[in-house]
Amino acid sequence: EVQLVESGGGLVQPGESLRLSCAASGFTFSGSWMSWVRQAPGKGLEWVGNIKEDGSEKYYVDSVRGRFTISRDNTKNSLYLQMNSLRVEDTAVYYCARGGTYYIVFWGQGALVTVSS
């Protein structure tokens, strides 16, 4: 059974940092593009970025480029999202997802990040 379990969400103040983790199981993690997609409370879906199977390529949307970093550890079947200089508008549920730009095969249950003073 495919599972993606996010952790690390929480409440932070503007300007602070947070790191999300995503533990993957049930599929060949090292053979899969992985992505992060977010959803602000009561709003629609927004792509954050994605990372190639071996971590050699990473892509970000303009709104997070330079502040967020996606990484992975294929030895631990884990995906990460390091978020720096957080803003109020980054408040959202962050979904770890199996798949890349073309389409998402499976979504995690999400981790809530709240940025507020």
Added chain:
Amino acid sequence: DVVMTQSPLSLPVTLGQPASISCRSSQSLVHSDGNTYLNWIQQRPGQSPRPLIYKVSNRDSGVPDRFSGSGSGTDFTLKISRVEAEDVGVYYCMQGTHWPPTFGQGTRLEIK
């Protein structure tokens, strides 16, 4: 960025009746590799998103055959042949042809 426009945004449907959602893109979604990366996603209340349809008309694993996708270029449609109670939720179209991938605003399906 490619703008994805869905209609209607709210869709009340009687159980057992058909439903149809339209999605239009601001640019053609035909990729240079010949594929059209238009996908449909379902999000039931309180749940994470679930893939329904990929590359316009291919159902994801476990998706009932009452769901079908069609379209080409910039105009796409998701159809549900007979709505069931478990279909309640928000439906999103998503394009993966152009960077960054973008989503429609979502269509909320409810039972009338």
